[in-house]
Amino acid sequence: GQNIDQPTEMTATEGAIVQINCTYQTSGFNGLFWYQQHAGEAPTFLSYNVLDGLEEKGRFSSFLSRSKGYSYLLLKELQMKDSASYLCAGMDSNYQLIWGAGTKLIIKP
Amino acid sequence: GAVVSQHPSWVICKSGTSVKIECRSLDFQATTMFWYRQFPKQSLMLMATSNEGSKATYEQGVEKDKFLINHASLTLSTLTVTSAHPEDSSFYICSARDHTEYYEQYFGPGTRLTVT
Numbered sequence: 001g002q003n004i005d006q007p008t009e010m011t012a013t014e015g016a017i018v019q020i021n022c023t024y025q026t027s028g029f030n031g032l033f034w035y036q037q038h039a040g041e042a043p044t045f046l047s048y049n050v051l052d053g054l055e056e057k058g059r060f061s062s063f064l065s066r067s068k069g070y071s072y073l074l075l076k077e078l079q080m081k082d083s084a085s086y087l088c089a090g091m092d093s094n095y096q097l098i099w100g101a102g103t104k105l106i107i108k109p
Numbered sequence: 110g111a112v113v114s115q116h117p118s119w120v121i122c123k124s125g126t127s128v129k130i131e132c133r134s135l136d137f138q139a140t141t142m143f144w145y146r147q148f149p150k151q152s153l154m155l156m157a158t159s160n161e162g163s164k165a166t167y168e169q170g171v172e173k174d175k176f177l178i179n180h181a182s183l184t185l186s187t188l189t190v191t192s193a194h195p196e197d198s199s200f201y202i203c204s205a206r207d208h209t210e211y212y213e214q215y216f217g218p219g220t221r222l223t224v225t
């Protein structure tokens with residue numbers, strides 16, 4: 001079956017760094033997505049990885065290892081506005097997104 | 110670019126009535142649109158996938174006669190919740206995929222439905 005696993009909740013301190021892990025199993029693989037979702041709002045796109053390695057985009061970076069079925073989202077210089085849920089999603093061979101349950105990130109001052 | 114709108118952004122209706130939610134791609138052609146439902150503190154649940162000009166493909170457990178989906182043009186898909194009940198109260202989100210890109214989905218802002 002297809003499955004996406006990520007931690008339910010994480011807590012970090014403002015200004016620090018946090019890594020949110022995601023493991024995936026999909027029927028075929030066409031990439032791994034990370035989305036940010038604030039409460040009551042729709043998800044917004046953060047990153048897309050289809051090849052192994054690290055993709056850096058400002059304070060956010062995303063890493064993929066296809067052989068391990070593993071990805072992480074790295075957030076640096078955390079700000080209070082980064083408090084949100086972070087959704088990991090794998091795209092299968094039919095270009096369908098398989099969603100994780102999301103990781104709620106709590107930022108403390 | 111790549112903007113998706115939804116209307117209405119929130120709606121309150123009485124039990125037994127029907128509600129229509131519109132999803133529009135404003136600056137691109139969307140051959141495929143997706144409808145999701147999200148209950149509080151839960152992740153997105155895909156309800157159905159609709160391709161322009163053809164019948165929607167519903168996920169297991171989603172009643173196609175209750176959640177009517179129409180994708181009549183490359184920029185518009187509608188979801189009609191028929192005979193709504195309080196348990197249908199949820200956050201409904203659509204997303205659209207540009208026909209030139211096979212990987213990215215652009216999300217609408219969502220519609221909060223409350224059935225009383």
